[in-house]
Amino acid sequence: MAIENKPSRNEEEYFARIDADLRKEMRAKADAERAAQVAADRNKCPRDGTPLVPRETHHVTVDTCPTCEGIWLDKGELEILEKAQAEHSGFVTNLLNIFK
Known part of the structure; x- marks a missing residue:
C-alpha cells in the first residue's frame, strides 16, 4: 500500500469552502x-467639503452650504418644490428660478 502525498478530495473541498467564506x-x-464612507460624504458640500446644514422648506429638507452658499437637493425634492410652487409663491418661486 503506497501512501499518497496528495491531500484528499474532502480536505481540498474543506479548505476551498473556508477560503470562500473568508472572501x-x-x-x-x-x-x-x-x-459608511458614502454616508459620511453625503452630508458634505460637493464643492468645498464643508458639512451641509439642513433647512426645512415646504416639507422638503434642502441642504445648504454655509461657506459657498450652495443649495443641494436630493432625488425627487425638486419635483416636490415644483408642486409647492403651484400652491405658494415667494421663496419656492425664487429657488426654482435658480434651477431654470
Whole structure:
C-alpha cells in the first residue's frame, strides 16, 4: 500500500469552502466600509467639503452650504418644490428660478 502525498478530495473541498467564506466576509466588510464612507460624504458640500446644514422648506429638507452658499437637493425634492410652487409663491418661486 503506497501512501499518497496528495491531500484528499474532502480536505481540498474543506479548505476551498473556508477560503470562500473568508472572501465573503472580507467583501462584506469592504462593502460596509464603503457604505459608511458614502454616508459620511453625503452630508458634505460637493464643492468645498464643508458639512451641509439642513433647512426645512415646504416639507422638503434642502441642504445648504454655509461657506459657498450652495443649495443641494436630493432625488425627487425638486419635483416636490415644483408642486409647492403651484400652491405658494415667494421663496419656492425664487429657488426654482435658480434651477431654470
